[in-house]
Amino acid sequence: MNNVSVVFDTPSGSVTAVDSVTEHVPHASFVSIVGPSGCGKSTLLAVISGLQKASNGAVSIAGRPVTGPDPKIGVVFQEDSTLPWRNVEENVCFAMQMIGIDKATQRKRAQDAIELVGLAGFEKSYPSMLSGGMRQRVALARTLAVQPEVVLMDEPFAALDQQTRLFLGAEVRQIWARTHQTVVFVTHDISEAILLSQQVWVMSYRPGTIIDVVDIDLPDSRDAGVVSTPRFNELHNRIWSSLQAESKRGFAQQETASK
Template identity: 45%
Template sequence: MNATVRPVPYVAIANAGKVYPSSHGAVTALSDINLDIRPGEFISIVGPSGCGKSTLMKCVAGLETITGGTISVAGQPLSGPPDGMGVVFQRDVLLDWRTILDNVLLQAEFMGRPRAQYRDRAMQLLDRFGLGGFEKRHPWELSGGMRQRASICRALLCDPDLLLMDEPFGALDAMTRDDLNVELSRIWQGTNKTVLFITHSISEAVFLADRVVMMSRSPGRIVDVIDIDLPRPRSLSIRETPAFGAYTQCIRHHFAELGILQE
């Protein structure tokens, strides 16, 4: 009988740690992180403030260097930001002196690619995210939600294989956040990208993910990984189902046992 062949991880994190020096002694931000992310998988990471979620994402992005263990992307050990990566930060980091279209095209400029080659795609992304007609506006003329939509367009411009998102919707109002959750889920299903999504929201983590990674602080470590077996495509109404509630309750209960949440 042939054994089941498991896909090679697109992101492989093995025994990874991160220690920061300080005047009061070393601070361990991450300890013994082990996680394999399959190609095309949507992973949500949820945990309390200070647990190292953002630090882990920066390490996967090649923006921070781990002090122990290994991280590889697409089979290659990290030695800096990997090829085929897009990043969306909690703040939109748009340049106020550039138009929205020019901000989106900035991704192509960073990668040394001709702007003209990506203009049509930029316009298509802006239309898809409800920003059609705003391409000549400047960031200071847009709401926070519209600015974050533009930052997502920028990250998607060059069609990355790996999309890293660090609490991208955390500062948005509830209705805008819900809308972007649904749109992100649709885009992911249509493109098969590998996504690592950082959030404080248990509900958001469950709604978006194939698996939810739970992290605890002091030092930052993975305490559990929950498989989310909910049908796709997912509409917001799935949050009212018993199955969805069972997942969120399970995660909350686990955090409560760790003393992170009260039940």
């Protein structure tokens, strides 16, 4: 990302959602972005994906400019995006159909992705028969089956209970370790960001910019037990102190605007 800014025109004037972000995500790394509500995390992710045009600046992946949606960039959204009239296998094949992959390859990749996310045996099940966590696994499998270079995840576990979030988070980290894809993960949960990531970016309140880059120097083979360690608490406190200050600034601006 090179000097990326996004400005929206609203009835009350221009609003800068993202301001002058210049950052680099290393190849095959896992980076999480945290920040106050409304700070521009999802907007920045949309620019990286090519779904949102930057007002200024540019994004490139492996030297290629991002000018629009690209099969090499996979996105997993917060909302349930499964198609209710398609079973698990058909849902996973959907994105591959859209980019013209032949049927034999679709079936092979779909089966591999379904096994990778732990849904083997549910290929013929429909979304109405699955839990919320299982439906998010389907969405992840659909993204992985396209074999993107970069996977963007926009609060994919936000609607799930804490136990399911922890379980799926561990699964996502294991999948990342096996696939060696580059992952950018947006979350409100500091603990989730630390558990999953190699690096955490902290965004300011609007206009959103990166105010801290935190290297997560915890063991690669970490699990939920790491939350009780002194180093985890140090990392959590550093991120929280930045977020707390920005959240307070956001509340103050909102109160002023409402008067």
